[in-house]
Amino acid sequence: MGLPGTRLGAFRAYFFGFFICTAGFLFGYDTGIVGGILEFKSYVNDFGYKDQTTVSAVMVSLQNVGAFLSALSIFWVSDRFGRKKTVQAAMSVFCIGVIIQVVPSHSLVCFYIGRFVAGLGLGAGTAVVPAYNAEMAPKEIRGKLGSGMQWLFALGVMLSYWIDYAVKITLPVSSKQWQIPVGLQMVPAGVLALGLFAMPESTRWLAKKGRYDEAYESLKWIRASDGPEVKAEFNEIRVGLSEELRATEGFKKRELLEPANRYRLLLAFFMFCGQQCTGMTALAYFGPQFFKLIVGNDTNQSLLITGLFGAEKFTTVGIYILFFSEMWGRKPTLWISALLMACCFVIVTVVKETTPPPNSKATPAGIGMVAMIFLTNSIYQFSWGPLPWPYTAEIFPTRIREVGTSVAVSTQWLFNFLFSLVTRYMMSAWGSYIFIFYAALDVIMAIIVFFFVKETKGKSLEEMETLFNSKAAFDVDAARREALRDVDEVSVHNKAVDYP
Numbered sequence: 001m002g003l004p005g006t007r008l009g010a011f012r013a014y015f016f017g018f019f020i021c022t023a024g025f026l027f028g029y030d031t032g033i034v035g036g037i038l039e040f041k042s043y044v045n046d047f048g049y050k051d052q053t054t055v056s057a058v059m060v061s062l063q064n065v066g067a068f069l070s071a072l073s074i075f076w077v078s079d080r081f082g083r084k085k086t087v088q089a090a091m092s093v094f095c096i097g098v099i100i101q102v103v104p105s106h107s108l109v110c111f112y113i114g115r116f117v118a119g120l121g122l123g124a125g126t127a128v129v130p131a132y133n134a135e136m137a138p139k140e141i142r143g144k145l146g147s148g149m150q151w152l153f154a155l156g157v158m159l160s161y162w163i164d165y166a167v168k169i170t171l172p173v174s175s176k177q178w179q180i181p182v183g184l185q186m187v188p189a190g191v192l193a194l195g196l197f198a199m200p201e202s203t204r205w206l207a208k209k210g211r212y213d214e215a216y217e218s219l220k221w222i223r224a225s226d227g228p229e230v231k232a233e234f235n236e237i238r239v240g241l242s243e244e245l246r247a248t249e250g251f252k253k254r255e256l257l258e259p260a261n262r263y264r265l266l267l268a269f270f271m272f273c274g275q276q277c278t279g280m281t282a283l284a285y286f287g288p289q290f291f292k293l294i295v296g297n298d299t300n301q302s303l304l305i306t307g308l309f310g311a312e313k314f315t316t317v318g319i320y321i322l323f324f325s326e327m328w329g330r331k332p333t334l335w336i337s338a339l340l341m342a343c344c345f346v347i348v349t350v351v352k353e354t355t356p357p358p359n360s361k362a363t364p365a366g367i368g369m370v371a372m373i374f375l376t377n378s379i380y381q382f383s384w385g386p387l388p389w390p391y392t393a394e395i396f397p398t399r400i401r402e403v404g405t406s407v408a409v410s411t412q413w414l415f416n417f418l419f420s421l422v423t424r425y426m427m428s429a430w431g432s433y434i435f436i437f438y439a440a441l442d443v444i445m446a447i448i449v450f451f452f453v454k455e456t457k458g459k460s461l462e463e464m465e466t467l468f469n470s471k472a473a474f475d476v477d478a479a480r481r482e483a484l485r486d487v488d489e490v491s492v493h494n495k496a497v498d499y500p
Contacts, residue, residue, distance in 0.1 A: 009224035016199060016222060017133055017145030022192040023087065023125040024149035024389075026094065026185060028156025030122065031281070032310060033181045034060055036164025042177040047108050053424045055108065062112050064417030066119025071127035072410035075402035083132035083202045087125055091193035094121030095186045102183045104175060121189075127409040131401045134393035135204040136222050139460045144325040146390020147317075154317045154381065156188075158310030165307045204398045204461075207237055240462035241398055256400065260470040264395045267453065268404055271388040272412035274334075274445040276419055278341060279438030280380045283309075283373070305370060312374055317381035324382065330391055331455045337383030338446035344376040345439035352432035384445075388412070394456055395464055 037043050038056050049055050070090075078086045097118025101111050130146060137145045163181045171177045200222065206215035219234055220226045256265060275281070348369050355365035388408070396404035426434050454467055464470075 006224045009222070012222050012224055013136075013138055013141065013145070017137055017141075018148045018152070019195060019199075020087065020129050020133055020192070021145075021148035021152040022188050022195075023090075023122075023129040024152035025156040025188050026122060026192075027126055027149075028153035028158075029160045029185055029188070030063070030118070030156070031153075032157040032160030033164060033185075035306070036161065036168070037178040037181060039164075040168060040173075040178050042173045042175060045173070046104075046106055046175055046178070047111065048106070049108060053428060057421050057424050058112065059115060060420035061417050063115040063119035063122070064413050064420055066116040067123025067126070068119075068410050068413035068417055070120040070123035071413050072406055074124040074127050075406040077124075078128045078131070078406075079402045082205055083128050083135070084196050084199065086128050087132065088193045088196050090121045090124035090128065091189040092121070094118050094125065094189045095193075097121060098183060098185045098189070102179045104179075118185075123409070123413050125192075126412075127406050128402075130389050130393035130409065131405040132202050134390065134461065135202040135398070135401070136200075136218075138223075139458065141326060142394060143330070143387075143390045143457060144321055146393055147321045147325050147386030149389040150381070150386035151314070151317045151321050154310070154314040154385070158307075158314040161307040161310035165304060203234075204237060204241075204401075207241055208398050212238070236460065236462055237398075240465070243465070256403065258471065260465075260468040261396075261400060264404060264468060265407055267395060268392040268408035269411045270448060270452075271392050272408050273415050274338075274448075275384050275388045275412060276415035277438070277441040277445060278338075278380055278384050279345070279419075279435070279441070280377060280385065281416060281419065283377070309374065309377060313377055313381055313385075316378040317385055320382040321386060325386065326457070329455050329457050330387055331449060331453050333383050334387060334453065335446040335449040337379050338442045338449065340379050341376050341384075342439040342442035342446075344372050344379070345435040345442070348372050348376075349432050349435045349439075352435075391456060394459075394461060395454075395468070397465060397470065398461070 034056065038052060038059075044052075047055075074086065074090075077089075097114045097116070097120070100114030100117060102114075103110070105111070126149075130149065133146055133148070134142060160181065163184065167177050167180055171180075200218040201214070203215050203218040203222070206212075206218055215237075216234055219230060219237075223230045223233075256262070351365055351369050351372075355363070392408035393401070393405055423434075426437070430437070456464065456467065459467060
């Protein structure tokens with residue numbers, strides 16, 4: 001598996017990392033169902049509205065507002081109560097929001113309130129999980145496990161598309177047609193909340209709170225070992241925290257404005273802003289509506305293409321995570337992919353504007369444009385889709401990781417909100433020229449990455465202090481050598497090492 005230590009430790013690392021990324025699955029599933037149920041006559045009949053553009057914009061943006069607010073403010077809860085309890089509470093709030101949505105109120109206001117409440121839980125969960133994951137993952141596969149947020153997101157999107165398609169063609173026009181896709185969200189949320197009872201709290205959070213006995217037990221569990229390498233890793237964590245405390249003498253707000261931390265906050269903001277600027281999240285939300293621009297006004301056909309789009313999303317991001325995430329550097333992957341996506345969007349616009357408009361039948365130009373959108377999606381799933389999740393969690397020191405990931409993920413929700421609010425109006429006003437808009441943003445992102453993003457592949461969380469020239473930087477290799485030397489000396493004298 002490419003990991004030092006026991007096979008059980010490798011299994012636990014992978015299982016834990018992908019299990020808590022269930023929060024990403026929820027994000028993806030919720031993202032995907034919106035565009036589909038808006039096409040259902042049953043939903044329109046139950047809520048009695050005529051302006052679909054406004055309803056879809058409000059439906060998506062209200063949840064994003066709730067997610068943005070909770071993601072931005074959840075760091076103090078996570079810092080006080082721990083990652084585990086915070087995620088469990090977030091999933092409980094999310095389920096309450098889903099229940100409010102599926103009750104037969106026939107009131108858009110009630111549905112909107114449910115969306116907002118669910119957004120509070122979803123935003124909190126997606127803000128805490130990346131930090132929780134990074135703090136438990138071995139550095140050798142931290143990028144792979146952190147990218148699991150995007151893989152599970154893609155799985156959620158794919159399943160939501162096919163569930164929308166299935167209920168559309170198999171169920172009669174009734175409330176169940178839209179209630180089933182919406183209500184199913186409670187299943188993964190409940191599984192995550194209950195499953196965490198069997199999981200340990202974050203090693204680094206426990207160490208940060210001075211609970212070293214529990215921290216070491218947590219690290220032993222996730223590594224399934226108490227050998228020399230685990231002891232060395234734990235010593236590295238303790239020395240890193242000590243150096244942070246020595247350099248800062250207690251957390252102060254102005255600590256966030258120190259050059260190293262200010263740089264990291266700006267990078268975190270940019271990474272998730274850039275993820276939304278690719279245009280691919282807008283495609284995930286409004287897939288059926290986007291594909292109507294290309295293949296014509298056929299709801300079943302656009303839903304089918306959207307389902308295939310979701311399947312491709314899940315497959316390609318899975319290939320990236322399993323085979324390439326720890327092979328390619330973060331930085332070149334990001335800037336090269338941004339330029340490639342820009343080229344694809346330009347080609348789509350040129351073909352669209354130079355060929356006859358589509359009808360209910362497929363045309364060579366329409367097929368070509370769909371293929372190009374699928375190619376763009378594949379590029380995104382190999383880069384801007386998965387990479388911001390591990391990158392923004394790994395660059396921050398333990399003491400401000402809650403704040404850093406909150407800023408990062410709240411940025412994701414903020415721009416998710418902005419693009420979800422304006423995308424339908426942009427589509428109505430610009431048509432296929434909306435792709436040129438996203439192409440221009442991709443070029444800007446590539447330039448910023450090339451000049452300002454730092455490479456983090458293969459470095460431990462404690463080594464980030466040296467990479468960003470922090471005042472808390474220390475010799476990580478020396479700390480590990482010291483721990484290993486202590487273990488060797490104890491072994492020679494046949495003494496038991498009692499950590500911590």
